[in-house]
Amino acid sequence: MESVSDGEPAVRRRPKDRKAQIARASADAFGSQGYHAVSMEDIAARVGITPAALYRHSSSKYDLFRDAVLGLGQMLVDATAFADDLDDDPAGTLRALTSALVDTTIGCRTAGGLYRWEARYLKDPDRAVLVDQLKVVNRRLQIRLAQLRPKLTSSQQRTLLTATLSVIGSITDHSNPLATGEIRLCLNTMATDLLAAELPTTRRRTGVRREAVSPGAEAGMYEHVLYESVRLFYEHGYRNTSMEDIASAVGIQTSGLYRSFPGKADILALAYRRAADRHSSDTADALSRTSDPEVALDELIDDYIGRVMESPDLPYVYYTERHNVPEADLRVLETIEHSTMDAWARLVTAARPELKVGAARYAVAAAFSLTVDFGRLFNRDADPESVATIRRLMEVTLLGRPVKRRR
Incomplete structure (x- = not known):
């Protein structure tokens, strides 16, 4: 213990910002590891206090989680509150709103995915609060967009705003x-392009239409297990799905499942590897057929949307459960992902020479993200016009405009 000049022991006082430290540590922990993987001990260690001291601040992990998610939602509300007092310049206000959302997201990047992917673990009343927070932000944006583009339908306005928020x-x-400055420029540019995008109003080519697949026992146990596992991970979450649940869904004994798969994490890793390999293979195939970067991107967009439509549950699981993939498998997975993203980014920079490869990678990641987000919205009910809309949004995100049409 520290001593003061008169020899008496100093009193160690609690930092004035201890509550804020706990809030930041909680948000970062849940954001990087997911709700179920985080313990009170983990959060206490991040703050540098004992679990007992943490429990004096909060009675449960859920309370910290709820406060973290709703705290992020409130940050978005607060960052856009200025718009309520501005009415004379809708274009300037809309730019300022998107810029504020970009800055807020950059500032809480580690924890920012919480409200996107982990909000499913909120209790119903708390989820309703988050929904209301996001409605406030969307309303502020939609008012200005409607003023700027009065010919857009409400549905089209929501589509463009959803894409913009997804990209951010x-x-x-x-x-x-x-x-940071380049991230800000990249996100603001994509947001501006999307808010100005013209959405398809008539049916047009959407590539090879792929229906959602549902392999049963006739496809073999391997395919059946992967499909049912991903479905259960999507519906209930990885942590809430057991090997017994998977075996029951497949129609076999749990002991039989263990004879073929060491554990649940191995099944998850196999599903991830399958998705990454297919994406990598699709990319290689498209590049082998043409040297024109825009034509290649045209084909790749079709392939990517097709994969999402074919296995609509997998992309969501791919984004939300990766912290449950074993470390060795995750390293291999990241190698495949980085290689595939670099191939897409090189095509983007070839089509847009003014864009640096680092910004191109952000555009590629944004295009993937908005496709997954819209895939969740449409679920298994995406009609050709919806698919055409997703395609246009990917085109604009990657290139700022639609790509060349194939003949």
Whole structure:
């Protein structure tokens, strides 16, 4: 214990910002590890206090989680509150709103994915609060967009705003290096392009239409297990799904499942590897067929949307449960992902020479993210016009405009 000049022991006082320290540590822990993987001991260690001291601040992990998620939602509300007093310049206000959301997201990048991916663990009353917070932010944006583009339907306005928010939030899903100023410029540019995008109003080519697949026992146990596992992970979460649940869904004994798969984490890793390998293979195939970067991107967009439509549950699980993948498998997975993203980014920079490869990677990650977000919205009910809308949004995100049409 420290001593003062008269020899008496100093009294160690609690830091005045201890509550804020706990809030930041909780948000970062839940954001990087997911709700179920975090313990009170983990949060206490991040703050540098004992678990007992943490319990004096909060009675449960859930309370810290709720406060972290709703705290992020309130940050978005507060960051856009200035718009309520501005009515004379809708274009300037809309730019300022998106810029404020970009800055807020950059400032809480580690924890920012909480409200995107982990909010499913909120209790109903708390989830309702988050929904209300996001409605406030959306309303502020939609008012200005409607003033600027009065011919858009309400549905089209919501589509463009959803895409814009998805692109801004996409930086919470990856850690590609880029200077803060460049991240800000990249996100603001994509947001501006999306808010000005013309959405398809008639049916047009959407590539090869792929229906959602549902392999049963006739496909073999391996395919059946992967499909049912991903479905259960999507519906109930990885932590709330057991090997017994998977075996029951497949229609076999749990002991039989263990004879083929060492554990639940191994099944998850196999599903991830399958998705990454298919994406990598699709990319290689498209590049082997053409040297025109825009034509290649045109084909890749079709392939990517097709994969999402084919296995609509997998992309969501891919984004939300990766912290449960074993470390060795995750390293291999990241190698495949980085290689595939670099291939897409090189195509983007070839089509847009003014864009640096680092910014191109952010555009690629944003295009993937908005496709997954819209896939969740449409679920298994995406009609050709919805698919055409997703395609247009990907095109604009990657290139600022639609790509060349194939002949």
